[in-house]
Amino acid sequence: xxxxxxGVNVWWxxxxxxxxxxxxxxxxxxTDATEETGTPPTxxxxxxxxxxEAWCDGDDAVTCDADGRVVSQSTCDHGCVGxxxxxxxxxxxxxxxxxxxxxxxxxxxxxxxxPRAVHLTGTATLSVDGPFRLLRTDGTDLPATxxxxxxxxxxxxxxxxxxxxxxxxxxxxxxxxxxxxxxTPLVGQTMDQAPWFETAWDLFNGGSDAQVLVDPDxxxxxxxxxxxxxxxxxxxxxxxxxxxxxxxxxxxVGGSVDGHxxxxxxxxxxxxxxxxxxxxxxxxxxxxxxxxxDLLDGLDTPAFQAIGDLSEPGPYTPRRGDVxxxxxxxxxxxxxxxxxxxxxxxxxxxxxxxGNGHDYHWYDWLxxxxxxxxxVVMSHKNNTMPGPRTAxxxxxxxxxYLLGHxxxxxxxxxxxxxxxHTQIWIGHSRGGEGVVLAYxxxxxxxxxxxxxxLSDIVMVSxxxxxxxxxxxxxxxxxxxxxxxxxxxxxxxxGSVGQATVQYFRIFQRATGLNxxxxxxxxxxxxxxxxxxxxxxxxxxxGPLIGREAAQxxxxxxxxxxxxxxxxGQDALWEIDQRPLDAFRPVGIASPVATQLKRGQxxxxxxxxxxxxxxTVDLSSSGGSVSGTVRDLSEGKLDDPDRELSWxxxxxxxxxxxxxxxxxxxxxxxFGWDDGDDVLLDFELPAAAADLHTASAVSMRxxxxxxxxxxxxxxxxxxxxxxxxxGHETEVPTAGYGxxxxxxxxxxxxxxxxxxxxxxxxxxxxxxxxxDPDLDLTDVRTVRLRFGAAHGSPHGRVGLDDLxxxxxxxx
Amino acid sequence: xxxxxxxxxxxxxxxxxxxxxxxxxDGHAVRALVAAxxxxxxxxxxxTMTASPRPVDRGVxxxxxxDPGLLVPRDAASPLLYVGETPAFPFNWDHVGGCAVxxxxxxxxxxxxxxxxxxxxxxxxxxxxxxVAERRAxxxxxxxxxxxADVAAxxxxxxxxxxxxxxxxxxxxxxxxxxxxxxxxxx
Numbered sequence: 001x002x003x004x005x006x007g008v009n010v011w012w013x014x015x016x017x018x019x020x021x022x023x024x025x026x027x028x029x030x031t032d033a034t035e036e037t038g039t040p041p042t043x044x045x046x047x048x049x050x051x052x053e054a055w056c057d058g059d060d061a062v063t064c065d066a067d068g069r070v071v072s073q074s075t076c077d078h079g080c081v082g083x084x085x086x087x088x089x090x091x092x093x094x095x096x097x098x099x100x101x102x103x104x105x106x107x108x109x110x111x112x113x114x115p116r117a118v119h120l121t122g123t124a125t126l127s128v129d130g131p132f133r134l135l136r137t138d139g140t141d142l143p144a145t146x147x148x149x150x151x152x153x154x155x156x157x158x159x160x161x162x163x164x165x166x167x168x169x170x171x172x173x174x175x176x177x178x179x180x181x182x183x184t185p186l187v188g189q190t191m192d193q194a195p196w197f198e199t200a201w202d203l204f205n206g207g208s209d210a211q212v213l214v215d216p217d218x219x220x221x222x223x224x225x226x227x228x229x230x231x232x233x234x235x236x237x238x239x240x241x242x243x244x245x246x247x248x249x250x251x252x253v254g255g256s257v258d259g260h261x262x263x264x265x266x267x268x269x270x271x272x273x274x275x276x277x278x279x280x281x282x283x284x285x286x287x288x289x290x291x292x293x294d295l296l297d298g299l300d301t302p303a304f305q306a307i308g309d310l311s312e313p314g315p316y317t318p319r320r321g322d323v324x325x326x327x328x329x330x331x332x333x334x335x336x337x338x339x340x341x342x343x344x345x346x347x348x349x350x351x352x353x354x355g356n357g358h359d360y361h362w363y364d365w366l367x368x369x370x371x372x373x374x375x376v377v378m379s380h381k382n383n384t385m386p387g388p389r390t391a392x393x394x395x396x397x398x399x400x401y402l403l404g405h406x407x408x409x410x411x412x413x414x415x416x417x418x419x420x421h422t423q424i425w426i427g428h429s430r431g432g433e434g435v436v437l438a439y440x441x442x443x444x445x446x447x448x449x450x451x452x453x454l455s456d457i458v459m460v461s462x463x464x465x466x467x468x469x470x471x472x473x474x475x476x477x478x479x480x481x482x483x484x485x486x487x488x489x490x491x492x493x494g495s496v497g498q499a500t501v502q503y504f505r506i507f508q509r510a511t512g513l514n515x516x517x518x519x520x521x522x523x524x525x526x527x528x529x530x531x532x533x534x535x536x537x538x539x540x541x542g543p544l545i546g547r548e549a550a551q552x553x554x555x556x557x558x559x560x561x562x563x564x565x566x567x568g569q570d571a572l573w574e575i576d577q578r579p580l581d582a583f584r585p586v587g588i589a590s591p592v593a594t595q596l597k598r599g600q601x602x603x604x605x606x607x608x609x610x611x612x613x614x615t616v617d618l619s620s621s622g623g624s625v626s627g628t629v630r631d632l633s634e635g636k637l638d639d640p641d642r643e644l645s646w647x648x649x650x651x652x653x654x655x656x657x658x659x660x661x662x663x664x665x666x667x668x669x670f671g672w673d674d675g676d677d678v679l680l681d682f683e684l685p686a687a688a689a690d691l692h693t694a695s696a697v698s699m700r701x702x703x704x705x706x707x708x709x710x711x712x713x714x715x716x717x718x719x720x721x722x723x724x725x726g727h728e729t730e731v732p733t734a735g736y737g738x739x740x741x742x743x744x745x746x747x748x749x750x751x752x753x754x755x756x757x758x759x760x761x762x763x764x765x766x767x768x769x770x771d772p773d774l775d776l777t778d779v780r781t782v783r784l785r786f787g788a789a790h791g792s793p794h795g796r797v798g799l800d801d802l803x804x805x806x807x808x809x810x
Numbered sequence: 811x812x813x814x815x816x817x818x819x820x821x822x823x824x825x826x827x828x829x830x831x832x833x834x835x836d837g838h839a840v841r842a843l844v845a846a847x848x849x850x851x852x853x854x855x856x857x858t859m860t861a862s863p864r865p866v867d868r869g870v871x872x873x874x875x876x877d878p879g880l881l882v883p884r885d886a887a888s889p890l891l892y893v894g895e896t897p898a899f900p901f902n903w904d905h906v907g908g909c910a911v912x913x914x915x916x917x918x919x920x921x922x923x924x925x926x927x928x929x930x931x932x933x934x935x936x937x938x939x940x941x942v943a944e945r946r947a948x949x950x951x952x953x954x955x956x957x958x959a960d961v962a963a964x965x966x967x968x969x970x971x972x973x974x975x976x977x978x979x980x981x982x983x984x985x986x987x988x989x990x991x992x993x994x995x996x997x
Contacts (some may be wrong), residue, residue, distance in 0.1 A: 027956040231995050325854050327973040357883020357903050385899055386858045386884070429885035468932060491884050501886050524885070530993045532883065532905065755951035 003410050009571035014196070044552030046068050054083025061085050078170045083124050083520055084613040088171035090670055091122030093164065095176055095221070097284040097293035102221035104164070106132065106156040112139075113237060113299060114183060120166055123148040128160015131180050153292060157181030186204070186229075186297040189279050191261050191735035197263060198735065200715040200764030201695075202571040203580070205586050206306040209800040211510035212255065214282055214295065217284055221544045222257040227284045229253050234277030234302040239689025244290040246281055256284075256331050258581055265719035268306050273315065274373070274559075274568055277302030305571045310559045311552040311587035314373035316340050320364070321410045323378075323402065330394050331401050332381040333754035334360060335410060336367035337417075344374060346419040348458075348566050349403075353395045354377035354528065355429025355464075362528035365551045366426075366558065373559055377403050377708055378417050378541035384430040388458050388468055391434030394424065403451035420452050422566050424459045426558075428527060429492055432465030436474045436481075436506060443477050461558070463527045464492040468500045471509040478599060480565055484554060487743035487754050488541050494755050496639040497748055499659035508637075508657045510667040513565075513602070515593040517557045518757055519550060526550035526641035535597075540746030545590040556587045557637075557681035581714055581739020590712070593740050593759040595700060597801060604698075605804040607782060610634055610666040619802075623683030629670040629786060630678070637665040637800070645749035654742070654756040655798065667800035669704060673792050677787040681722075682802055684780055691721070692700045692776040696762040696805045705742040707796035714738025716791030719763045721774060722781040729771040730783075731763050732791055739797065756798055762805070831944040834880060834889035835927035837953040841908070842875035843925070843960050845984070848968040855974035857915050859897045859933035861940075866915040871977060872898070873964075873984050874927075878908040880927050887930035892948065895941030897933040901981040902997065907990025911933055913982050920961045926953040956976040 046057060047064035054063040059082045061610050064072040076085030081202075095104040096117035107114035115135070120126060124145050128134050134142040137151045142152050145166075154164055159180045166174040184197035190211050197531045204210050211230045214222065231251040235243075255264040269276070279298030285291050297303035316338035325331035339342060352363045360379045367377040380398035405583050407415040408725050441447035442454040463483035467474050485494060485503055492501045499505075509518055525531025526547045535541050545553075560575040571696065575585050577596040598604050608619035616634045631648070637657035644654055651669040654741035658664035672678050703715050716738045720730035733739075739761070747753040768774055787793060847870065854865040872893070880889055883903035890897040891912060900913035928944040936944075955961075971977060985994055 031846050327975055329855055329974055329978065356885045361996070383858055384862070386934035390858050390863075390934050464885075468887075493886070498886065530996045532903075532991075532993065537882070 001405065014025055023416040029066070036516035046073060049364060051704045055355060056080035056083055057717045057781060060644055072363065075305065078168050079125070079146045086123045086146055086168055088168060089119065089122060090172060091124045091166050091168060091174055093120045093166045093176055093458070094121070095164070095293075096291070097225070098221040099225075103179050104154070104499050105219050105221050106154055106178055106180050106220060107295075108156045108159055108180045108587070108597070109183065110157060110642065112155035115155045115292045116294070118152050118164060118176075120147055120150045120152070124166035124168045126150070126152060127165050127167065128154060128162055128178070129160035130178060131160045132156055132162045132178055134164075154178065159372045171180070178581060183299075184215070184218065184778050185212065185303065186282060186295060187643055188213065188263075193732045193735055195731060195735075195767045197261065197381060198764065198767060200766045201574055201583065202266045202302070202304050203583065204304050204309050204575040205231055206268055206276075208268050210246075210268050210304060211267040212253070212266050212280060212282075213261055213263040213390060213566050214255070214257045215261055216257050216259055217261075219257060219295075223259060223277040224257065225284055226254065226256045226286065227282045228266055229255050229270065230281045230283055231266060232279045234279050234298055237299055239502065240299070242298075246288050246290065247282065268304075271306040271308035274310070275307055275571060277305050277306045279303050280281045292740070307572075309586040311369075311555040313369060316344075316372050316374055318368040318371035320367065323409045325401065328465050330381055332385050333398055333402060334367070334379050335402070335414070336371035336377040336379075337414060338374060339370050340412060340797060341376070341417045343763055344536050345418065346417055347374055347376045347416050347580065348424060349420065349560070350375050350377040350421040350424045350426060351375065351395065351399055351435075353382045353391060353427035353431035353435050354384070355382075355427075355431045356384035358428060358431075358528050358531055360407060361532050366555065369555045369559065370562070371655070373563070374564070376414060382431050382434065386431035388430045388437055388466060391427075391430050392437035393432055393433070395438045396441065396449055399423070400449035400451050408650050410532065421456045423457050424461065424562055424566070425457060426461040427464065427465065429461040430466050431526065432462030432503075433467055433474050435460050436462060437469060438463065439479060440473055440475050440477070443475075462503065463525050464529060465491050465494055465503045465506060466500055467503055467505050470796070471505045474506050474509070476506065476510040476512065480515075481507065482511040482515040482517070482522065482555065482561055482580065483507050483525070484517045486521070486524065486526060487745060487757075488521050488523040488535045488538070491524040492535030492539070494523055494656060495748055496632045496644060496654060496656055496755060497642045502656040502659050504657045505659060505661060505665075512599040514597040514599070515561060516593070516758075517554075517576070518543070519553060519591040520591040520732055520740070521545035522550040522553075522590070527554060537746065538747055540752070543753070549590060553588050553590065553592065556585055560585075577760060579714075579740075579759060581763070582735065582737035593738050595755040595758060595760045597653065597700070597760065599806065603806045604808075605685070607682050607684065607802040607804060609801050610668055614666065616668070619682055621685050621692070623685055625682055627680035628678040629680050630669065630672055631687040632670040632675070632680070634668045635666060637667045637798070644706055644751065644753065644755075645751035646751055654753070656755045665800070667798055669796070669798045670709075671796040672786040673709070673809055674788075676682065676794070677785075677789055679786065682782045684782060684804075688804060689724070690777045691765060691779045691804060694765050694804050696764045696801075697721075697782060698760060698762045698805050699802045700800045701739045702756040702758040702798045703739050703741055704796040704798055705756050706749075706751040708752065709742050709794040709796050711792045711795055712741045713795065714740055715795045718785035718790030720783040720785055721768050721776070721779045723775040724778040725775065727773050727775065728783065729768045729774040730785060730790065733763065736761060736763055736767075758798065758800065811916060811982070823932060824839055825877060831929040831931070831940070831947040833926060833944075833948045833951050833953065834927050835953065836951045837926060839877040839880050839927050840874055840878070840891070840925045843872070843920070843956045843964045844940075844988070845871075845873040845966060846961065846964045847871040847966040847980070850970045851974055851977070853973040854973070857918055859899050859936070861935055861937040868916040869913050869977070870916040870918045870920075871911070873915045873959075874910040874912070874925065874947070874986060875912050875924070876908050876927075878905045881905045881908060881910055887932070889927040889930050890933060891925070892928040892941075893925050895938070897928070897936055900946050901920040901978070902985040902989055902991070904989040904991045904994055908984070908986070909988035911985050913977065913981070919966065920956065921954055921958050923947055924953045924955050940965055950986060
């Protein structure tokens with residue numbers, strides 16, 4: 001084995017977007033011995049231009065003296081190189097960092113940025129077949145002529161098999177088998193069940209361990225080799241090209257490619273900023289540099305991103321100031337902005353509209369936080385006492401006033417530094433309904449502020465909102481909508497008994513990107529500094545988390561969601577979409593049920609949202625639904641008797657997603673008992689059978705409150721794909737996060753348990769690809785399996801929005 | 811107090827606003843009229859505790875003592891304090907001590923006007939007819955105006971001020987002096 005060419009340039013890493021086509025324009029000038037030199041003609045034409053030289057005239061080896069006379073000339077049997085006949089002595093061919101005799105694995109890269117180094121010993125003509133190309137080490141094409149003791153590179157343009165061959169005409173031929181494979185992530189997390197190792201996620205907590213796996217089945221040519229796994233701050237391809245050295249890497253661990261998959265833990269460095277991207281190099285040469293044959297996870301995007309504690313302040317210093325308009329009862333604001341705002345360009349505007357009995361000065365916990373991360377935050381006095389419609393007017397007016405007076409208020413420090421076209425509106429309680437009503441008025445054109453319009457609002461968020469006006473008016477339409485609520489709320493309780501506090505009805509109506517952060521143990525006034533201890537207003541509560549924990553958690557979710565939405569930090573969507581038992585960001589200790597639902601038509605196939613075809617045997621997408629689960633029922637997600645006592649014959653107990661609403665939310669419920677091994681099949685539309693480019697199977701699931709089969713702390717089951725040949729691959733949900741039990745709060749009937757807490761479960765398609773027998777281009781059925789063999793031995797659940805997602809997050 | 815509060819909360823748990831008002835109070839929840847300060851505004855303010863907001867230039871600032879259980883600040887539906895046919899606008903929620911500082915448009919003849927906790931309909935949905943119905947329902951359960959002597963003792967001379975800002979400042983001052991609820995001091 002040799003370790004590869006020393007000192008070659010790394011042009012392959014600098015080529016971005018190159019198709020790998022004809023590179024001849026950039027080639028160095030040829031230095032072939034046949035090049036014209038301008039030497040005057042000699043008496044012997046065979047020596048013209050070759051005075052005192054041995055050279056090849058085709059297959060003839062010609063030696064000329066200084067006078068231009070032919071000293072010798074002979075026709076070679078096996079070709080001529082450098083003026084001498086090629087001998088039939090043995091040649092050898094080696095692929096760097098590959099076991100002798102193994103099929104050399106070449107990662108596919110259209111731009112040729114993942115080459116393997118080869119070395120020819122002796123003299124021969126190199127060639128490849130299959131989806132491969134041969135290049136010189138400078139990136140130019142290697143000519144199909146005999147070479148002697150040459151270093152070269154093999155690149156793969158596509159997946160598939162092929163060969164690398166060294167040929168000596170008429171005598172020997174050496175062949176190395178090749179296979180082109182797509183690059184695969186190397187950093188992931190281990191699981192206690194299939195698929196055992198998952199690489200779909202990009203986010204890791206700083207200070208935790210990530211896992212590195214070089215799959216011996218995939219990289220069979222490396223089995224037995226040792227390596228250094230090295231984390232390097234993310235570099236672009238150009239940066240890697242200019243410096244292939246691994247530098248003073250932050251984390252290096254040794255490992256080896258063993259006969260069976262054995263992940264190696266590697267410590268994730270603490271994140272000093274919001275997100276820090278890292279590349280991972282598997283340095284087989286263990287020489288501290290990225291060479292051909294080493295593996296690189298992170299060429300175009302980081303291998304993963306590390307986050308710190310998002311509840312902690314950001315890099316800027318927040319400053320607050322008051323805006324008070326004389327002789328106007330409701331134009332009063334406190335504005336939070338970074339001290340450094342003058343150097344930060346224009347910043348998004350976050351608006352906070354408080355609730356009834358609250359005060360606009362009670363949101364320092366959020367205003368200072370977001371200002372420290374580069375936002376301008378305005379919290380305004382809100383006229384909530386008359387009701388949310390009046391509050392909506394106050395929100396509209398305060399935003400308009402601020403945007404119309406940026407040049408004069410607060411000494412003009414905001415002038416030119418607020419982006420009016422990127423507004424996030426957050427409201428609490430009646431203010432939470434008010435911001436939705438305000439957006440609806442902009443949507444309908446019944447509010448026409450002077451200094452902004454509908455398109456300027458990029459996200460609306462409600463904290464424990466009321467819904468006095470019902471979802472026809474409290475309608476977020478297609479704006480990104482976020483709902484934050486607590487299970488211990490003593491005021492806007494979310495109760496089945498009171499339609500005006502069933503805030504999930506707002507979520508249900510929204511048609512855009514739609515998120516829920518439902519916090520077990522948080523009460524209404526935990527989300528301001530100073531309101532009354534409302535959790536005590538309920539007859540009995542489960543564990544309470546208190547104001548500090550609730551606000552810490554809310555800072556994490558708000559920062560992550562807003563950064564993902566307005567600053568394109570896509571990795572942060574994982575905070576909204578991964579259950580906490582699968583990924584728990586620093587700063588969050590309590591149970592949270594999160595939901596993230598893409599907007600209508602947004603890169604997804606809705607297999608069944610239960611809104612059409614309302615019989616249990618037909619999905620909304622038109623496929624059949626069949627199964628053996630117990631008591632399968634489909635209907636309105638609307639608790640009919642307005643209390644929570646468990647009754648087997650009342651399937652929608654605890655559902656608060658509709659309340660006698662027009663166009664009600666619908667879903668399915670069912671169960672299974674100890675000893676059952678049951679399933680529920682959803683037939684995929686034929687046009688949607690090809691899932692090989694899909695990203696995930698997604699669904700919203702809840703445990704049904706106060707059912708005697710409640711599973712604590714989380715319920716699990718199996719998600720399977722079945723292809724046209726009937727082959728089934730099942731992935732347990734357990735590795736991706738289970739379904740939380742409902743919060744154990746009393747009242748509203750017998751037993752404990754509050755309203756049903758739907759949460760989003762996503763099973764990445766990567767979870768299924770490990771089974772080579774599954775034909776992902778021909779998936780006919782999504783099958784949900786229940787019972788001890790698949791997860792929890794019993795359960796009573798609700799199901800909604802079974803979807804196939806395409807492309808990447810969110 | 812507890813009985814009254816639970817009754818109010820039970821009503822708040824109903825799905826939809828009742829078609830007819832149901833008082834949360836039988837005439838005993840508003841216990842004392844401490845001060846009544848009529849005022850005149852040179853610059854009108856907008857009265858919003860109604861289905862039909864309108865500018866007003868007169869009003870009365872009231873300081874009351876009431877059942878603290880009905881002074882809990884809530885976002886969900888909760889009983890409104892009525893002065894005659896008009897929901898009062900509160901400046902505070904002293905759910906510990908029971909001090910309530912509120913205002914309503916004026917003038918108001920407190921000698922003939924009942925003050926009580928009515929139904930939980932949102933103020934922005936209260937029109938004239940609903941106000942009349944609330945008052946009729948209150949009278950039916952025995953709500954009566956404060957005695958003339960109480961009104962006379964509480965009534966102050968009319969204030970003439972430039973704008974409602976001054977009334978708010980006065981209200982805050984009275985809240986600070988009377989409340990037993992810490993968060994009232996933080997508004």
